[in-house]
Amino acid sequence: MGGGHDVTFLLRSDYAAAKTHGLALKSADGDMYLPPDSPRLRSTTEGMQPVDWLVLGLKAYALKHARELAGPCYGVHTRVLAITNGLCDDDLALVFGRERTFGAIAYVCVTRAAPAVIHHLHYGDLLIGKLSGARDLWRDSRVGVEVTPCLLRARWEKLLYNIPFSGMSVAMGGVTVDIIAKDPSARAAATRMMEEARAIGNADLAAHGVEGEMPAALLGKMWDYTDRAGAYLPSASVDLLAGRPVELEHLLEVPLARAAALGVPAPTLSEQLELARAAVQARMSKVEAQSRGAGCSSGACVEQA
Template structure:
């Protein structure tokens, strides 16, 4: 996995992605984007750009603005605009119809509404890719038994919606995907997922162990999104630029990696797994040191008084640490603060 922090290095990754994917890209897929916030809109726009038939589920001011002005993406990978005449938007997923792929860009706080939103779009061969934060995959499989396969996705990017219908994409890394549960046709399923993304500008890679991918993303999310919220809503440059917070973030990241490796060993067993280590943590810090005043989605929700992703992003990893007997005092302290903020401000 590579994390890309400059236009030049992004271009090198994109070139390798287009040359070495080795998967046919001639199939035009129907795709429903359910959860067209910053992440969903960005990836949906790239799929549309590549020629897929993309249908966006939107609501409120975002829907109203896109009906008039279309969808605009300001991106390190190249700006793009989908005019209103081309943009397919729907206020009800029942009107989208059955699709090949459902791409979920929802927050984990919305898991309870996933079946009602997704089922109208599912046919016999429909597959679901959940580009979501936290350890949500087992629950999604249980919620969507009708889906042919459920995949999890980890987006290593910096992207915000700066106004209705306008997405700003400032830093770029790969989209990592894997199956939520073991499938006897795993290789075929992963190839279909690769085929979806191969013609796009999105550097995409698959992982045979989704659990590892979730921990790779959590090694950044837990310390940085966590401290951003615990400090009342600060940007990433403030964390990396403060001596005390930088040290605390490093301590929390080390604890997360320790839990990740214990969890991977417990689930994978034997020698057939690769631990996270210094190389991955260095990549996380390289990304963070060059990120600037990025506002994580949890921080944005906190300041807006919206429900924040606590259970699957912070509480569950802490519970896994306890179950595995891994001591995580710094992580415990931070998660306790975040849970208290959620209770006191009723951000459920």
């Protein structure tokens, strides 16, 4: 999307699809397409040289694999920009160290419509925790970039959205956010979760010596985002419906643990977390049953790996 950098895309589960029909990004800001024979599409970093920047788009639960995935691309001068949700910066620092690691948050409605097909639906700004060249990566691109003086505050502000809408979307079996917004009882529960998240976040910021609270007006801003997003399905629910691991730990479990440590009551968050866990377990049980069934032939059932 502009910028003029030499970029290589490291794909994992989508690599086979990309080598068949290419990698497609469909966006209101302009489409992008890489054909199947593009040398920029890779499934491994084997044979590559160290790069200037690694841009990570991993879910927080996969960060522990990031160093292995980077392989020889990560050199002594490589810097890492991790675009993630949730309270995961300590985990990231354990993998790459703090000195060359940059946290970032994407305010974007984007979903993987099919393998190697990405739909950018709405928004698209990037918030970076510290500067030192990270902003220059996006110069002359169509991505709006801001630098925040406090990444922890920015993470909590994004969690005012992620906690209720990712959490409730999963808890309700994988529904789009407009269903939550239009149902009076669900909307009220989401608002309570926002209020609890704001209370936990403000207590956590104070515990870290950060001055100033997140204002109550942010709740209205989150509802404005949601009401304009329409039938958006959070990525946590995309993973739920696909039978993949769901990002509950850093979006719900860690904030709830912070609440307990700080003495902040969060009954709605606790309730929705249990419902989300139950939804994940039910979905995984269904996927496992389907996998076992796929191995059944002539009355004999073979467990699928």
